[in-house]
Amino acid sequence: MRRGTTPTLELAIKNKDLSAYRCIVTMEQGEIELEKDIEPVYQDPDTILSVDLSQEETLAFGANGYMQVQVRGINSEGAAIATNIKKVYIADILKEGVIEYEG
Numbered sequence: 001m002r003r004g005t006t007p008t009l010e011l012a013i014k015n016k017d018l019s020a021y022r023c024i025v026t027m028e029q030g031e032i033e034l035e036k037d038i039e040p041v042y043q044d045p046d047t048i049l050s051v052d053l054s055q056e057e058t059l060a061f062g063a064n065g066y067m068q069v070q071v072r073g074i075n076s077e078g079a080a081i082a083t084n085i086k087k088v089y090i091a092d093i094l095k096e097g098v099i100e101y102e103g
Contacts, residue, residue: 009053
């Protein structure tokens with residue numbers, strides 16, 4: 001992931017249907033924490049979770065390091081799940097700040 005961009009992180013949860021779960025993705029780097037509620041999409045036999053990030057959100061993370069990412073979920077019966085924690089590298093940009101389209 002590169003700071004100052006608007007990436008979509010795609011997380012594949014292998015062999016698990018999470019369509020009946022409320023899912024939250026937590027991204028963390030030191031004191032910085034970002035949580036996003038997401039809608040799971042079941043694609044037999046996996047679940048794909050897409051997380052859209054804004055320029056402001058990616059700029060909040062420090063460059064040339066890693067953030068940790070984890071998915072947690074809970075269903076209507078109270079059964080909670082959590083994935084293993086994964087690391088995502090955060091690349092830098094030359095000029096800091098949000099850019100605007102001037103078309």
